[in-house]
Amino acid sequence: MGLSKDAKSFTKITLDESEMPTQWYNIIPDLPSPPPPPLHPGTHQPVGPADLAPLFPMDLILQEVSTDSYIDIPGEVLDVYRTWRPSPLFRARRLEKLLDTPARLYYKYEGVSPAGSHKTNTSVPQAYYNKKAGIKKITTETGAGQWGTALAFACALFDMECEVWQVGGSYDAKPYRRLMMEVFGAKVHRSPSQLTEAGRKLSLDPKNKSGSLGIAISEAVEAAVTDPTVAYALGSVLNHVLMHQTIIGEEALKQLAKVGETPDLLVGCTGGGSNFAGLSFPFIREKLKGKMNPEIRAVEPASCPSLTRGKYAYDFGDTAGMTPLMKMHTLGHDFIPDPIHAGGLRYHGMAPLISHIYELGMMTAQSVGQKECFAAAMQFARTEGIVPAPEPTHAIAVAIAEALKAKETGEEKVILTALCGHGHFDLAAYDAFLNGNMVDSVLNDKDFEAALAALPVM
Amino acid sequence: MGLSKDAKSFTKITLDESEMPTQWYNIIPDLPSPPPPPLHPGTHQPVGPADLAPLFPMDLILQEVSTDSYIDIPGEVLDVYRTWRPSPLFRARRLEKLLDTPARLYYKYEGVSPAGSHKTNTSVPQAYYNKKAGIKKITTETGAGQWGTALAFACALFDMECEVWQVGGSYDAKPYRRLMMEVFGAKVHRSPSQLTEAGRKLSLDPKNKSGSLGIAISEAVEAAVTDPTVAYALGSVLNHVLMHQTIIGEEALKQLAKVGETPDLLVGCTGGGSNFAGLSFPFIREKLKGKMNPEIRAVEPASCPSLTRGKYAYDFGDTAGMTPLMKMHTLGHDFIPDPIHAGGLRYHGMAPLISHIYELGMMTAQSVGQKECFAAAMQFARTEGIVPAPEPTHAIAVAIAEALKAKETGEEKVILTALCGHGHFDLAAYDAFLNGNMVDSVLNDKDFEAALAALPVM
Structure with missing residues (x-):
């Protein structure tokens, strides 16, 4: 050894x-079988690039479904x-x-x-591809605050607005995390917030008081889908x-x-x-x-x-x-x-x-x-x-x-x-x-x- | 250009x-004239290495007065x-x-x-030379907390105790600084403290409430001079x-x-x-x-x-x-x-x-x-x-x-x-x-x- x-x-x-x-490495072509596709919640049919277009720029959607082993x-x-x-x-x-x-x-x-943290490895390309697609503002969630900070940093560099829903428990415990995002120019909300329908609804249940990544994602997605100049960015999970x-x-x-x-x-x-x-x-x-x-x-x-x-x-x-x-x-x-x-x-x-x-x-x-x-x-x-x-x-x-x-x-x-x-x-x-x-x-x-x-x- | x-x-x-x-560079031999020497407060005569021995290990004292241009x-x-x-x-x-x-x-x-911060450039050699001289504990002051953190880090690495008097205003405003020193194993006091004669005396004057580097130095020096296994370290000022x-x-x-x-x-x-x-x-x-x-x-x-x-x-x-x-x-x-x-x-x-x-x-x-x-x-x-x-x-x-x-x-x-x-x-x-x-x-x-x-x- x-x-x-x-x-x-x-x-x-x-x-x-x-x-x-x-180059980034795409593992999917090397696997013995491809992962099961994401499905549309209504039809239960595989989602296509068009379904994701309200949230993400096309460059990132194409990376999400790419069959190339390497991407420049x-x-x-x-x-x-x-x-x-x-x-x-x-x-x-x-x-x-x-x-x-x-x-x-x-x-x-x-x-x-x-x-x-490592989160800048993806926040920078995500901000870049969004900027290239004409997006003015990116919304997102953050748990510990690492992802929100990384996206705020990337948006500052590419001169874009950034709006972050921070999980309530983390927002309360880590004021410096919020401040760092604000130094980079981001707007930060405690999640669940009263600014989105999802936040208003979910905050009625006391178990949601300290928030969760799932709730913060709902809020950030909702804030992005209604405006074509606003996109959503996710800090993990996706291909x-x-x-x-x-x-x-x-x-x-x-x-x-x-x-x-x-x-x-x-x-x-x-x-x-x-x-x-x-x-x-x-x-x-x-x-x-x-x-x-x-x-x-x-x-x-x-x-x-x-x-x-x-x-x-x-x-x-x-x-x-x-x-x-x-x-x-x-x-x-x-x-x-x-x-x-x-x-x-x-x-x-x-x-x-x-x-x-x-x-x-x-x-x-x-x-x-x-x-x-x-x-x-x-x-x-x-x-x-x-x-x-x-x-x-x-x-x-x-x-x-x-x-x-x-x-x-x-x-x-x-x-x-x-x-x-x-x-x-x-x-x-x-x-x-x-x-x-x-x-x-x-x-x-x-x-x-x-x-x-x-x-x-x- | x-x-x-x-x-x-x-x-x-x-x-x-x-x-x-x-090698470190000693600028003194290259100057057109040497700096005026430090003086004993009682006799007003230049202090010699022996005067500094209660506070510092001999290796550092010799560096303080060295006429060599470079030191390994x-x-x-x-x-x-x-x-x-x-x-x-x-x-x-x-x-x-x-x-x-x-x-x-x-x-x-x-x-x-x-x-x-840059403070580790000196905290590491200071801890090293003290360890080599058989010192068990180092006392110091810290203002913003950068120096205290750096010394706490160095003491952790060389397995020594570290005791820090942190300027009151900074201690109050920066709890995370104190916590970082504690993670590295240091003991941290708010200065002026009640633990030293200098601290007790100076804390009687209301203008000293938020402390100063000068006060914290007095406390750390006092805590070091009485015990031969304890030394004092300064984060700046000295040659x-x-x-x-x-x-x-x-x-x-x-x-x-x-x-x-x-x-x-x-x-x-x-x-x-x-x-x-x-x-x-x-x-x-x-x-x-x-x-x-x-x-x-x-x-x-x-x-x-x-x-x-x-x-x-x-x-x-x-x-x-x-x-x-x-x-x-x-x-x-x-x-x-x-x-x-x-x-x-x-x-x-x-x-x-x-x-x-x-x-x-x-x-x-x-x-x-x-x-x-x-x-x-x-x-x-x-x-x-x-x-x-x-x-x-x-x-x-x-x-x-x-x-x-x-x-x-x-x-x-x-x-x-x-x-x-x-x-x-x-x-x-x-x-x-x-x-x-x-x-x-x-x-x-x-x-x-x-x-x-x-x-x-x-």
């Missing part, structure tokens, strides 16, 4: 700007990517030492982007969003090759799935080619375990039922996850493409409670010096657990994980952990059964 | 890890530096476009460090601290050379002076060698203008009068600057070495109000995508003003500035600006006169 532990003394593996990938990244997008890309790959030497493990831990760090993130994995492949390593385990956190897909899809391609054989593992919160406990069924992407039906692992579109700190993972469904790959048996999944995640994050922060966002602490917790298993077995396991963002706006969560005020939220069976019962009948 | 505007299409200029400087950076420090260094140099192309200026704006970005920061300018020199540019103007913000010195000292060396001829300009807040309005005199570095007397531009050691948002610039004095260079006529200085700074920061954030800390907005404001002057004259002026940290923990300041609640604090003449009157009689 690659180099012996001490053959090289690198910590940070960088790429030259000239080595930055210039436009020069205008590459110019912006170069602000922070190629992102560094680190070997976690100080964490390895603390754990006293023979495993070699690598993390690809996306927190170097101006918005602080084109996942594809934009593959630059993460493409870079990581080159970086590991530079130091002669091949991974035994890839581990990433999953909410909607874009960060996980971005890291793993290029490695799945290499695996399909027989060039390496890593286990590909998704980690999700115990309170919102769509892959490990959800049903693989057609469901809406939003709570109000305005989106096409997508076949995915879902907890039910009106399931409201507990307000855990990893707001970016509080989504009732999983990207249809990841759900399909999971069904094909090409990856594994597990869930973790948030206390274990933050305990791991503390070990990480005090050795590696980076304070992770709550979302990637899920992957870090599993990477550490695997490194400790390797200590038992003596295996020189090579583990690669994605540190998709920093936690500068999430320190209240660390405060709760340090002061013993964090609770381990788990899936409430009763709410879960009720939500599953509300799945659309097909 | 280097390359023509369109000869290259770079945005980010990076260095390979192998190009990272391995220890391998253990380089290992940590490599986590984020070499830091990127950006050309602000999008900001240039907004300003429609023929000037070419470059900024060296230190916010990529784990603690978010060795400024020297550790010269890696910024050394890298910037290499990066500009890569694209064939020589600067016409260097502009940096000054509080204690370490960020400014770090950027400018290597360029002053090149200027002395006749290799370039940039103007070197310091920018300070209108509310705390030590260089432009302070007296060049021997004064204490702290409010309680516990430090040696240093010849510097000072507003008086018991002057309490208004609680502006740039907490890192609220220091009554200026580094003796910078004060000396200023007296030698080798640099210029100006002061700016905070509203102008934040207006500039908004333009910067919405084009370059990085939200600056309040401190470097002072340099950005002047860089933008100079770029607009160049627009009038048509001059292709090359301007280099230091973006010494990000503003992720300073968004309350942006909130105040966006909502029209920011006031332009200026030096209060009456308090200033009173503070000058309290200068030690020599």
Whole structure:
């Protein structure tokens, strides 16, 4: 499995700007079967490009249904990517030492982007294609605030308006996230809001008080469909969003090759799935080619375990039922996850493409409670010096657990994980952990059964 | 004047890890005369290494008085530096476009460090040398929180305790800063505190309620002197601290050379002076060698203008009068600057070495109000995508003003500035600006006169 532990003394593996990938990777043509298509909620027929036109510009719709393996990244997008890309790959030497493990831990760090997470990899092209199509304003939802910040940043650069519905619990807990979006010029609303029909209706039910990604999506979609100069943008779940993130994995492949390593385990956190897909899809391609054989593992919160406990069924992407039906692992579109700190993972469904790959048996999944995640994050922060966002602490917790298993077995396991963002706006969560005020939220069976019962009948 | 505007299409200029400087630069031997020595407050005789031994390890004391032009950076420090260094140099192309200026704006970005600012350049070697000397705990002060975070990070890495006195106004306004230090394992107190004699005494005067760097220094020094296993660390002002920061300018020199540019103007913000010195000292060396001829300009807040309005005199570095007397531009050691948002610039004095260079006529200085700074920061954030800390907005404001002057004259002026940290923990300041609640604090003449009157009689 690659180099012996001490053959090289690198910590940070960088790429030259000239080595930055210039194409996104579309995994669909390489899969043994294509994912089931999204369906029109009324006719239950596959949706075509025309059905999506009120929401998205045609360039993105064509990417959504593309059968090309690679799509060129436009020069205008590459110019912006170069602000922070190629992102560094680190070997976690100080964490390895603390754990006293023979495993070699690598993390690809996306927190170097101006918005602080991987989300800019897709917000920039989405803003670019919308601008090109004559769109003046983009609406969106945001959970933890990473996506909203990334879209606000991209809209500022392309001189467009941006309007964000932020999940209520996150809006209340993270005022700095809202402020950062406002610095970039975005208008931010607490969701559920009184500005949309969906928001007004859903806010009548007390269980929706802290909001959810599903509700915020309903609001942002509603605000976009009525005006042809306004479009909607989604920060995860859809094929084109996942594809934009593959630059993460493409870079990581080159970086590991530079130091002669091949991974035994890839581990990433999953909410909607874009960060996980971005890291793993290029490695799945290499695996399909027989060039390496890593286990590909998704980690999700115990309170919102769509892959490990959800049903693989057609469901809406939003709570109000305005989106096409997508076949995915879902907890039910009106399931409201507990307000855990990893707001970016509080989504009732999983990207249809990841759900399909999971069904094909090409990856594994597990869930973790948030206390274990933050305990791991503390070990990480005090050795590696980076304070992770709550979302990637899920992957870090599993990477550490695997490194400790390797200590038992003596295996020189090579583990690669994605540190998709920093936690500068999430320190209240660390405060709760340090002061013993964090609770381990788990899936409430009763709410879960009720939500599953509300799945659309097909 | 280097390359023509369109000869290259770079945005980010990076260095390979192998190009990272391995020595710090000591400017003192290159100056036409050495700076006046610090004096013992009782005897008014120059202090020797032995006088400083209760506070600092001998390695740092020897660096403080060194006459060598270059000092090797220890391998253990380089290992940590490599986590984020070499830091990127950006050309602000999008900001240039907004300003429609023929000037070419470059900024060296230190916010990529784990603690978010340039302060890690000195916190890491300071922690290292203390660890090597058998010290178990380091005490310090922090204003904006950047220095406290940087030292907490460095102490975590070298497995040492860290105790921080945070200026009261900053402690109250920036709870996330405190939390970040706690995540790194530091103990943080609001200053003035009841834990030290200096704190108890100074807190009796209502004008000291929001604290100051001078007061926090008194507290941290007092907490260190009584125990031989405890040392004190200062984040700016002293010669060795400024020297550790010269890696910024050394890298910037290499990066500009890569694209064939020589600067016409260097502009940096000054509080204690370490960020400014770090950027400018290597360029002053090149200027002395006749290799370039940039103007070197310091920018300070209108509310705390030590260089432009302070007296060049021997004064204490702290409010309680516990430090040696240093010849510097000072507003008086018991002057309490208004609680502006740039907490890192609220220091009554200026580094003796910078004060000396200023007296030698080798640099210029100006002061700016905070509203102008934040207006500039908004333009910067919405084009370059990085939200600056309040401190470097002072340099950005002047860089933008100079770029607009160049627009009038048509001059292709090359301007280099230091973006010494990000503003992720300073968004309350942006909130105040966006909502029209920011006031332009200026030096209060009456308090200033009173503070000058309290200068030690020599």
